[in-house]
Amino acid sequence: MSMTARHGGQILVDQLKAQGVRRVFSVPGESFLAALDGLYDSGIENIVCRHEGGACMMAEAHAKLTGQPGVVFVTRGPGATNASCGIHVAKQDSTPLILFVGQIDNRHRDREAFQEVDYRAFFKPIAKWAAEVDHTERLPEYISRAFHQARAGRPGPVVLALPENILSARADVPDLPPVAPMPPSVCSEQIDAVLEILCKAERPLVIAGGSVWSSEAAQGLAEFATTFGLPVCATFRRMDRIDNRHPNYAGDLAVGMNPKLAQRLQDADCLLVLGARLGDIATGGYELIDPAAPGKTIIHIHPDPDELGRVFRPDLGLAAPAVDVIARLARRAAPAHPDWAEWTTAAHADYLDWLRPRETPGAVKLEQVIHDLSETLPENAIITNGAGNYAAFLHRYLRARAFPGHLAPTSGSMGYGFPAAIAAKLEHPDRPVICFAGDGCFQMTLNELSTARQYGANIVVVVCNNGQYGTIRMHQEKTYPGRVSGTQMFNPDYAALARAYGAHGERVEATGDFAAAFARATEAGRPAVIELVLDPDALSPGKTLQEIRAGQ
Incomplete structure (x- = not known):
């Protein structure tokens, strides 16, 4: 073996460096220890997350912000399947993304080994390309193709499965240069x-x-x-x-x-x-x-x-x-x-x-909160959100700043706004980043509060708490008026939960109290969560509950 031979994890990371990758997102797994070793002193920042779905959404948001492919590492089996929600976001949102999946030793393939999944078959419907590398010396070729595929034509996600024995094996192979820049394609x-x-x-x-x-x-x-x-x-x-x-x-x-x-x-x-x-x-x-x-x-x-x-x-x-x-x-x-x-x-x-707020029930008027905040936010503010009825208020009353002023999933994925806000703050630490999330939306990825705290992503999360899955309740009221079923939620004390993570937490029960709470949150010097206590009947920025039930 040549003295210049590198293990597959090092070859992989050197290819990422050649492609200009500065930051990756991951949840660690024993299936890609060699890749983690390659990242050790590479200069590439590895943001270690709490769930693969959150990690993949962070990488997707990073790609939206930079125009460069986001990169995420997850382990085999449940790690990869957890990440699939982020792959779906990238597919529908046309976002360049590369998911590296640690895979079983390929000598055990087709034996239903521990956490074995056929990633080509699993990801084919929602990725631009899904492949598995079976030879260490071909890693540069596959990685180069992954970056080309992710960016070519309509951008989208690519999945590369990396068997652990391929990553740990050594090979003497040259690196490939980065994707060549494309000249303007119109005359x-x-x-x-x-x-x-x-x-x-x-x-x-x-x-x-x-x-x-x-x-x-x-x-x-x-x-x-x-x-x-x-x-x-x-x-x-x-x-x-x-x-x-x-x-x-x-x-x-x-x-x-x-x-x-x-x-x-x-x-x-x-x-x-x-x-x-x-x-x-x-x-x-x-x-x-x-x-x-x-x-x-x-x-x-x-x-x-x-x-x-x-x-x-x-x-x-x-x-x-x-x-x-x-x-x-x-x-x-x-x-x-x-x-x-x-x-x-x-x-x-x-x-x-259309921007003029239409009053909804309750002591906290979400329409007024968003309208007023929109008028006072700094020029360089970035707003993020996931999915839910609260987002209808945001899209109606927010006057987004020019790019990158707003990050949200066109796929309609719940849980997206919070990981996206973390990615935005890491990329733009000098900008205020505010995440709007429903109580259902936030609970899907709120464990990433730990990630935000660990990496100093001091964002403000505004949790719109109406005690239910509001979008489904709205459709339920249209189709089965007054028969509320399967849409109610129990919620934690979000302010106390935030403090348990070492973040700043507040609860707002009246519209007039929001401005002061928001000022305290932005000055806290740590991640912050503001819980808005909303009336459960405030389902739409444009219709009353009676109008929804009447199908108006």
Whole structure:
């Protein structure tokens, strides 16, 4: 054996260094001890988490923030299956992610060895690529391919299973260089074609979404909207594609969207879709726009050529990253076009009207808390959330700052907001990071309070406690009015629980007490949890319980 031979764990970590990886997330396992050994003095920060689902969601959020593939290590069997919830988030959110799974000794394969799982079969439906490495000397090849696959076309998750004997074996193999940077993939003639169609429209609407964004892209989109006088809306949970305080912002195409925005989407005669897939939520379950008869011109920009024409036939489709197209659009002067000023001004006015809080029951008005906080947050604040009815209040009343101002799962995964907030604070320690979570949502990943405390991620968590799985209760009231079943919850004392983790904890029972509690939480110098005690009948930011039961 050559004196330069390295064990597989060291080869793996050296490849991560070559790819520019600075931070990984993990839950340790004996199946990848060699990889942990490789990380020992590598300079790569290893954030050790409390549950594989939380670790994978942190890695996914890290990728959203940086545009680079998130990396997570988990052990075999239950470790990998626990992490699958984060893989699903990455798939639906089009996020580049690489999950390394410690695997059984491959000489024992197909004997149902301890914690044996066929990861190719298990992850195939929810990952871009799932593979297992059977030769130590091929580790650089597989890892290089994983990084290429995660970032290519429509980004997404990749799973690599690493048998423990492959990681512990030694090999003399050269490292491969990182993924080569891709030059901008659009030319002037393509931008000309976009503008030629767009500038013939009487009622255009820009729809921004998709993954792998940047602060430069958000600024470029704002400049493009200003120069051309165009209304811009965001897709579900992509609110930070443009600063929501921009005078051309029209709102988000989300669950429970503004009815006036829904009407505007129908009335538009041209859609410029930047990065988004234009899926079921953005189109109101394909009812606001019918794929069979959209009744409008569609210009679709998406990095994956297989996405173009998959559901909606575009009149012009460009297989290109939205950030590249936006950068070029932002540099263009506006050619002659119809006067869109009234159309755009009305779109923004409708959005501002939608922001006015509509009162809900209870002593704590969640709509007022979010509205007031949104108006006073610093310019560089980052908000995160998971899923639940509380999120409908957040999406309606929050005016997200430009990227990275908001992190949330388009997949609708509960438990996401808290791990995402930890990842955001680790990446941007100088920025205030606030997580909104429901009581059901927070209890799915609150054990990561220990992780936040260990690594100094001093975030503020606002727990919206209504004592139930609110979204399911709302649908239950629509379908089986007054027959509440299987949706009630017992809750801990969240303030006391936070203090048990060494965090700051508070309980708020009146709207007027929130501002002072939030100030104390942000100044605590440690993670903080603020529990909002909400009325269980405050199920929707736009409807009373009676209206929900009546199906209105």
